[in-house]
Amino acid sequence: MFLNINTKKLNPYKVASHKVWNIKNKDTILKLDWNESTIPPSPLVKKAILEYTETGFFNWYPNVDNNVLREKLAGYSGVNVSNIEYFSSSDGLHEYIIRTFLNEDDSILLISPTYDNFRAVAESLGVKTEHFRLNKDEGYSFNIKALMDNISTVKPKALYLCNPNNPTGNSYSKEEIILLSETFSDVLFIVDEAYFEFNGVTVADLVNSFSNILICRTFSKAFGLASMRFGYAISSTENITGLQKVKNPKSVSAIAQISALAALDDLAYVYNYVEEVKKSKVIFISELQKRNIKVLQSTCGNFVFVDFGLNCVDIINDLENNNVFIRYYGHILGAENMVRITVGTIKQMQLFLDILDSILICYND
Template structure:
């Protein structure tokens, strides 16, 4: 319940395809460096032209390519925070300067659009990183809001991390055909259950995609990862059934925690919730660990000393987590 991975195995088609490759594949060869079938499946799934899409060795690796392609030492990056930290780490590793626009913790991490516009106008970062829905707060940004930002600040590159797209359904992907200053990052690690294979993909304009491909090492996306992703896309119904199960489990889990007087944030976005245990946090964390349930304590993050993020799994799994929490209070 810590890393927001899928809590079940991927589609049986994935295992079948991998076993077939192990028996018949040429494992001594390099991977396909231009997997047209996979790109075609991604295009169909994402409902964008195939020229606007390409696959990478995880969305983390994609972040690093974006930094290398578009950022120089000393450039200014703004991240809407608290959020996923990998983009910050990649940016600072090459000498970029990162600052944060903080969501309103006192108002359940609400996003103040007008104040953010003023912030960008004043600071003029080269890149804005926005996770949608945001990890760990579950904050959701509408496509209309994102388009307003992209249109107004056309000299700022907006990185929209849609790692949890499948759990909310809304996407900024239609914007890439009309705007050059937006790149969307997605992953197979969450809803599709392929975290160990390290495969993600980008959706962006032709121009931006050409820039990323100049740096992308196509041999770094293993044959197994390509096969697993292709097989997972051939069984979208399996993924959707799991997503539906997670969303139902999250609803019940959230209502159960609220009935105990525990504050829950982000119940709308992602396969996780952010929980405020307050003074009871230490005893709850200790009790969960003693029962082999591991969750993400956000006590190390500015202003989040009382918060814990819990990955949502199946209804049965979350019933067990809830009962363990209740017995700790």
């Protein structure tokens, strides 16, 4: 009886399977459902955490103004320290963006299907969501003229653009984002670069030229720190100052800050993993196609978007019975029978294919 009207009518974000936490032997699990790194983070992370357990101050709140961390993030991103702020995950950043820049009854446009948690957060805070839908029959291809026509019609306060897009994998060029930002200077373009390390396309160098660009990034993918919940924003100094006014300065744990610093000290480890995933993805797509499984042609991100057809749910259940977990998208409009599969190492994806083959035999008899 105490729920507010936004919560009452909210369609919540659907999480990936929680079954992995109920399996005692975690070594038997192939977790390919949430696009986390499929290997542990740099050994420097564990070393830094262990050192903190000996010398850290667990009874204190965490560092609320970690400028060393900001400087490292700024150096990695190629921007000034004044263009950076860190948060307890990019999901946490999404909430602060909406609270900082949007009013209740403002509207935000999403290029759909896309990362659905942003939609859920916006609606929970009373922000209206509109959708520019990519067409499954056209391979979820992107038409910038059609989007610009839609923006002119809807007149949103902000547009959420995941680049590369999760789950479809299509990428938006820097030139396209510049055109959008120039044409619609009164629209805030929230560019989610969660998969930047795998894609290499960024508009970070534009944030001082375009005050309507705000970038979200995370350490949950290439850096292997999903459980630490660490992300950061890149934007104009004015936008960053606005976010800092709303952010709870105690919200990013000491362990998350220490982990991020250690990970940034071992970028070679991250880059090696990214290159392994890129090679693995090429092989994996080819192998799926040999099995007559339709794969969206995308070289972006550490995942593939796949059409498993009418037996989709049964195949997913059979994979789970073998401790293999992938992401089902049947709950998303326009993504029926589609699944997203995180791409890990070559060895991990071969294991996936071996298990999949044992399952497909039952459907091909």
